[in-house]
Amino acid sequence: MKNKQLFIKIFILLSTYVNAQQYFGGHPLGQNWQIISSPAVRIIYPNGMNPEAERIARIINYIDQNNRRSVGDKKKQIDIVLQTQTTIPNGYVGLAPFRSEFYGTPPQSNLSLGSLNWLDVLSIHEYRHVLQNINAKNGIVNFFYYLGGESYWAVVNNLVLPNWYYEGDAVITETALSDAGRGRSPYFTLQQRALIAENIDYSYLKNRNGSYKDMLPNHYPLGYMMLTYLRNHYGNDVIADILKESTAFDGLIYPFSKAIKRHTKIKNTTKLYKKAWEEFKDKTQTQIENTELIPTTPLLKKLPKTITTYSYPIFLNDSTVIARKKSYNTTDELVKISKGKETKITSIGINNDDFLSYNDNLLAWTESTKNPRRGAQNYSDIILYDLKTNHKKRLTQSTRYFSPSISPDGSQIAIINISPSEEFNLCIINSKTGQIEKTFDNPKNNFLSRTAWTTDGKNIVTILKENGKLCLIKINIKNGEITELTPWTAHTIETPFVTQNKVYFNASYSGIDNIYSTDLLGSKQVKKETSVKVGAFQPSIEKNQLMFTEFSSKGFQISSQKIRQNNSFISYQEPNKMKQFKTVANQTEGGNILSNIDTTTTYNAKKYNGLFKGLKLHTWGIAPSPSVSSINLRAVNMLNDVALNFSSGINHNENNAIFYNGNIVVSRFYPEIKFSASKTNRQTIVENNVNPPYNILDFDETNLGLKIGIPLTWYKGNYITSFEPYIEGNQFILNNFKTVFNQKSFTAYNTGLTFSTYKRTALQNIGPRMGFAIDMSKKADFVNADNADQFNINTTLYLPGIYKNHNLRIRGAYQKEKLSNTYQFSDYYIYPRGYSAPLNDEFKSISFNYGMPLAYPDFGFAGLIYFKRIRANLFYDYGVGKLNNENIIKELKTQTYNSVGTEVLFDNVYFNVLPITVGIRYSHLLKESLLGNNSSGFQFILATNLSF
Incomplete structure (x- = not known):
């Protein structure tokens, strides 16, 4: 049985590796869904989002018909669910089942995405993953697909194709098929350029697998660098052949490396990494050498030993700075730095954006909350901290507010409000009540990000996005008049900070993120304020000092310099014109397609109410094991709230006994309902009144069950809390081999609850530094408890250890089940180790x-x-x-x-x-x-x- 369990654990882990973003039963009850269909894609979306759904369909259909040359010609229709209730920007393509989800709310930070429309990026990027997976079904991969379905397809794909191939190739595609994309953003290569600037070289294996102690780029820039090298030196379409041959296992051992060797003469992926790294290093060093640097002064003279990120530093006075901080061993917190000494002010709860603003002794940021029952519905609420009273409060509840900026007098807060129907509005809310006092018109529904007040409180500065370009604008709060402060550009623009007559911001105009400034009158003339090796962000001004965060191999550190007085206005090229961003793929993959997308094709939208509709069998795998051989069938519907599972096999350890297990889980409604049926061989020890006093009893067991539970999860500050009460009824039918039961069937109940609350952990933390969990259940025969009765309770307490990464865990448990009971429930108790x-x-x-x-x-x-x-x-x-x-x-x-x-x-x-x-x-x-x-x-x- 241990062999079987290990095999199943490994297989499930691999088959769900790319499906981690799915929320089973995550949609609000009563969500009104629509569906449109085309040969390439079916899109299920909330009512009212038809223009967005049609735009996604048009982009995907265009790519399907015109942009396959570097990936392959295989076709398969993909189901995409457009989620708009979540505030977490994301998207994925999953196997088992083969489907995709787009999380429609864009990120507030333009650094992570650039100037492109969020849904346009998702359409290009995620559909590239669709094409990658479809065209990976070759040879042995295809054989495993027919053997076991999409779970086996996922397993073999992940074993053969490195994760950097998937994401690097997708970023290349989003860059090549647009005028922007992450491949043209210097922020995307921030970590790599920091390592080069400090002459740090890590091995391919370390880059591939990550580290708990050192800062490394993730698989997105790693893959972009390596695949760009391949395309630049061996042609844009070489990767299509490598994909086809490696997934056909043309070379059983290291097929991906062997395919690279056949087409490039590069021995393996390690050698490819070294060549790509050396080339990228040379370009980066040349860029640094050709840049006239301006010296900066670090706020903290000694770099931290652990990777640490400071963000949004704010001058309180000449000698005191407040900033956000997080590190590999601490979660987000607010800190005060004075004369080189750092003091924690308060912790910052779970969030997906590090924005921070200050005015009139008030600090504001956002934290995440969620619908306890629905994983795909969450919120972004405003948190205020009063430095005078040291009081922290949640100003809003269950809102979708972003980038809160406090007015100079502290009475109002400017926020970006994004509705579930993807309406983007700049609003002003009351800082005492959280109520909206004014909403500004946005007739084109252009995306807005970041906010900052002018010092007189009469205007709000924000960033506007339209047609893949960004512009810094000023809005008069009385009449809504808009003044454009910068030229429209595909360069990233982020984090405005306003002084009496200027606005400072960070931008990528030079190919390195730096701080720039422009006047508030609308001249659109821009000056460069900093010039650093890697990147400068999040400006703050106090008298003649410019403070900002600067990136290094130890994370984001706080630096400063004197404000420049006579710097000249700059001119710049758009990212798609800059030499450093020109690649073979960008020139030959197809060019910007977004201006070529057909806008006339219409799709027939239909109402989609499917519960069992769209139920798709995605796995039919044979699970071999020395002890158990079985076949497993799994199906799920399009909205991922109904699942069907069945398994049957032979237990070789139990005289080749045949077993059957099946269940259907319905999670659309508020309670989650599970119907189950099983037939299996059992063996228990029971007490009798003869010598010896215990018998080993073998019998067959048929179990029909109905379980109703309410799984709940919510966030509060830094804690994640889960609670699920449940009740289950089971009808047991027993066929005894050796001993005669008093009854051959009985009905039992199982009622209980699980509860846990954990403080979230930092990367290096061994476990939660605070937390508690309890699991309690009572199982018994409805009629006669002497026939079957078991009570269990398990508790765990998590406490901090001596050091930050240490953890103390205390576990207590209790179980009562008489051996004299005719029927024994399965024993899952954790006994003292060594026994x-x-x-x-x-x-x-x-x-x-x-x-x-x-x-x-x-x-x-x-x-x-x-x-x-x-x-x-x-x-x-x-x-x-x-x-x-x-x-x-x-x-x-x-x-x-x-x-x-x-x-x-x-x-x-x-x-x-x-x-x-x-x-x-x-x-x-x-x-x-x-x-x-x-x-x-x-x-x-x-x-x-x-x-x-």
């Missing part, structure tokens, strides 16, 4: 665990295994078991079990894809067991990052 499950009618235990990191090796071998972290867990377990049988001796009626030991755990990545924690446990028994097997000593242990 096998002892005979008991009642068991209680407590466990102390202290976890700590030992080392961050960042070392790997041949793409097979990569060691990211080594950690230790010191434990002490204590348990007491009781037996109530009168026929056994007194000494056996109450037994104590206690052990101490150490676990050394290795957080590794296997095959550059699969994160699995393995380790060695040493258990020392402080008392030998008389009723179970003792297994003190060394033991191999395994755990994945998923809970099963």
